[in-house]
Amino acid sequence: MNGRKLAGWGRVPVVPGYQIRSEDLEAITVDVPLTRGLGRAYGDAALPAPGDARIAGSTLADRVVHFDPETGDLTAEAGLSLDDLYRSFLPKGWFTPVTPGTRFVTLGGMVAADVHGKNHHVDGCFGRHVTALRLRVADGRVITCSRDEHPDLFFATIGGMGLTGHILEVSFRLIRVPSPWIYQEVQRVPDIDVFMDALKTAAASWPMTMGWIDCLSKGSSMGRGVLYRGRWAEAHEAPKSFPALRAPIPVPFMLPNGVLNVHTARAFNFLLYHQPQARASVVHPRSFFYPLDIASDWHRGYGSRGFAQYQCVLPESGGHDAARRFLEVVTGFGGASFLCVIKDCGPEGEGLLSFPRKGISIALDLPMRDDTQALIDRMNEEVIAEGGRIYLAKDALTRPEHFRVMETRLDRFLAVRRAWDPDGQIRSAQSVRLFGW
Amino acid sequence: MPLKVVVVGGTRGIGRAVARRLAERGDRVHLLGRDPDDLARCAADLQARTPGGTLVTASVCDLEHPESFDAAISAAATALDGFDTAIVTAAMFATQPKLEADLAFTRRLLTVNFANTVLLCEHLRTYLLSRGGGTLCVFSSVAGDRGRKPVILYGSAKAGLSAYLEGLDHKFRGAGLKTICVKPGFVRTGMTEGLPEPPFAVDPDQAAESAIKAIDRGTPVVYAPPIWALVMLVIRWLPRAVMRRVGF
Numbered sequence: 001m002n003g004r005k006l007a008g009w010g011r012v013p014v015v016p017g018y019q020i021r022s023e024d025l026e027a028i029t030v031d032v033p034l035t036r037g038l039g040r041a042y043g044d045a046a047l048p049a050p051g052d053a054r055i056a057g058s059t060l061a062d063r064v065v066h067f068d069p070e071t072g073d074l075t076a077e078a079g080l081s082l083d084d085l086y087r088s089f090l091p092k093g094w095f096t097p098v099t100p101g102t103r104f105v106t107l108g109g110m111v112a113a114d115v116h117g118k119n120h121h122v123d124g125c126f127g128r129h130v131t132a133l134r135l136r137v138a139d140g141r142v143i144t145c146s147r148d149e150h151p152d153l154f155f156a157t158i159g160g161m162g163l164t165g166h167i168l169e170v171s172f173r174l175i176r177v178p179s180p181w182i183y184q185e186v187q188r189v190p191d192i193d194v195f196m197d198a199l200k201t202a203a204a205s206w207p208m209t210m211g212w213i214d215c216l217s218k219g220s221s222m223g224r225g226v227l228y229r230g231r232w233a234e235a236h237e238a239p240k241s242f243p244a245l246r247a248p249i250p251v252p253f254m255l256p257n258g259v260l261n262v263h264t265a266r267a268f269n270f271l272l273y274h275q276p277q278a279r280a281s282v283v284h285p286r287s288f289f290y291p292l293d294i295a296s297d298w299h300r301g302y303g304s305r306g307f308a309q310y311q312c313v314l315p316e317s318g319g320h321d322a323a324r325r326f327l328e329v330v331t332g333f334g335g336a337s338f339l340c341v342i343k344d345c346g347p348e349g350e351g352l353l354s355f356p357r358k359g360i361s362i363a364l365d366l367p368m369r370d371d372t373q374a375l376i377d378r379m380n381e382e383v384i385a386e387g388g389r390i391y392l393a394k395d396a397l398t399r400p401e402h403f404r405v406m407e408t409r410l411d412r413f414l415a416v417r418r419a420w421d422p423d424g425q426i427r428s429a430q431s432v433r434l435f436g437w
Numbered sequence: 438m439p440l441k442v443v444v445v446g447g448t449r450g451i452g453r454a455v456a457r458r459l460a461e462r463g464d465r466v467h468l469l470g471r472d473p474d475d476l477a478r479c480a481a482d483l484q485a486r487t488p489g490g491t492l493v494t495a496s497v498c499d500l501e502h503p504e505s506f507d508a509a510i511s512a513a514a515t516a517l518d519g520f521d522t523a524i525v526t527a528a529m530f531a532t533q534p535k536l537e538a539d540l541a542f543t544r545r546l547l548t549v550n551f552a553n554t555v556l557l558c559e560h561l562r563t564y565l566l567s568r569g570g571g572t573l574c575v576f577s578s579v580a581g582d583r584g585r586k587p588v589i590l591y592g593s594a595k596a597g598l599s600a601y602l603e604g605l606d607h608k609f610r611g612a613g614l615k616t617i618c619v620k621p622g623f624v625r626t627g628m629t630e631g632l633p634e635p636p637f638a639v640d641p642d643q644a645a646e647s648a649i650k651a652i653d654r655g656t657p658v659v660y661a662p663p664i665w666a667l668v669m670l671v672i673r674w675l676p677r678a679v680m681r682r683v684g685f
Binding site: 018020021022023060063064065066067069074084087088089091092247 | 448449453457461478479481482485486488490626627630631642643
């Protein structure tokens with residue numbers, strides 16, 4: 001395998017390994033332990049376990065298998081990306097019921113991570129809208145599962161991080177949108193307490209909400225940031241033109257370590273916080289859903305040391321102050337994270353390991369430093385104390401003993417996994433790290 | 438006016454990306470390829486992407502069997518009620534060491550990529566000229582621009598193909614047949630899977646975009662992506678003494 005290496009989006013960790021890709025995904029998943037999509041999982045979820053090296057890559061398997069223009073029902077191969085899907089279907093007035101914060105993600109990856117978006121408080125995770133999956137399971141069979149057919153396999157696969165089998169095809173229903181534009185309102189929020197109230201108020205009347213928090217502000221302005229509220233623009237509000245689809249600006253090489261530092265981040269946060277606030281505007285769906293996709297390979301901005309992502313959900317039972325307690329831990333580590341994304345989640349999904357639950361979700365980038373592991377341990381202790389959990393699609397550094405405590409559904413998931421894969425043939429670096437197999 | 442396009446090799450790689458972009462903007466597409474099941478699945482994919490569910494058709498054509506060309510072109514002409522554009526993206530590929538070690542495969546590759554592709558183009562140009570002209574867009578490669586160590590055999594067939602296409606364009610443009618030679622650089626497809634990635638590698642979509650722009654404008658030679666025009670300009674002007682020493 002001539003020294004080839006694979007990494008997740010955060011570039012931590014980097015492991016020996018390579019992917020084989022083909023238009024014929026079914027053929028290449030016969031004897032590999034894992035399938036990887038566009039590699040947007042930040043940590044080690046889409047990396048081969050130690051000793052495995054060779055995994056399948058799904059991105060060339062990207063055909064629409066069936067589409068019903070009356071209902072929006074769509075079946076497609078697992079490597080189809082949202083970017084590709086939108087190019088074909090948004091001009092016809094269709095969008096996915098759920099989108100994560102990047103459009104460079106495959107349908108298979110969206111199922112494996114049971115992704116959520118700005119509309120989680122209304123529409124739940126992607127898995128809620130999935131009607132059927134075609135999987136190659138460990139014994140080599142290709143199986144269709146759904147809520148009626150092999151439901152155990154279906155619910156373990158939604159949010160199951162690709163550990164129940166190789167996802168070959170995904171069926172779900174597209175939604176009709178009134179225009180391809182987004183009606184957006186932006187609100188400046190002075191601190192975390194106001195933020196919690198503002199999210200709650202917005203959730204009552206807006207289908208899409210999300211906030212950015214300046215993690216460098218402490219004390220009375222801790223948790224200050226910007227709240228975004230949005231909905232699809234009605235046809236009469238929207239420009240007549242279709243939003244231009246420009247290719248992302250490349251970040252062609254790794255930026256030096258430290259270009260993104262406390263000072264540049266403080267300047268960025270200042271500008272973000274003080275951005276002119278049009279009370280309402282109609283914006284490009286890309287700038288609303290995927291602000292970071294404007295630069296491809298933006299992760300290179302963090303330099304060769306890479307970064308860890310961390311996302312947790314703090315349950316509603318922790319009350320109004322849970323987010324404040326958590327931010328105190330983060331800001332106590334002095335500039336460990338520059339910016340975080342905050343979002344209120346709706347009820348828990350059906351997937352056995354699906355991440356969101358009713359409460360508040362906080363996501364942070366953590367440029368790798370000597371104390372990053374210590375910070376993650378500390379945050380995990382806080383999450384355990386609050387009764388919350390972390391998002392596997394982001395994780396690289398959580399300790400298995402922490403994960404076992406916060407994920408009360410793990411045994412149920414592992415039982416289904418064991419039933420379909422008694423020898424543990426399907427595995428990832430993450431599953432071996434956290435579950436031992 | 439939407440184009441009526443035949444795509445040879447539209448089931449995979451850059452051909453798939455080109456066919457998609459054409460279907461998405463409402464052009465009528467007919468696929469020619471080897472495997473009927475694969476063709477049917479690809480046609481269904483394209484049809485789902487057309488603005489109004491326009492029918493996308495397909496029929497079998499094998500570049501290894503020139504005797505299949507006539508029937509394939511007739512089938513396409515019937516399905517599209519006559520076509521005005523033909524795109525040929527199908528080709529074989531193997532690395533130089535593999536070709537050197539397997540001369541039987543080398544013979545197949547040289548035959549398909551040069552002799553049979555030229556024969557197919559002869560059929561297509563005859564058809565298009567009989568309708569008063571049109572566009573013939575054929576995928577050659579930057580590998581044909583200069584004899585280079587890593588692509589001696591593959592590149593030689595592409596060099597021949599590029600020369601043929603240039604001649605065709607000179608002779609028939611006046612009669613209404615635009616010949617377009619697309620020269621992709623390194624594109625991340627199944628064909629290049631597992632090869633070390635050089636600078637300026639792109640996804641099939643980006644290469645497809647360059648090709649479609651060239652078809653719309655009638656550009657006779659186009660590099661995909663355009664940066665390769667500059668790269669190959671430099672490589673073409675490198676002295677032989679330098680080329681002998683470098684690895685590319």
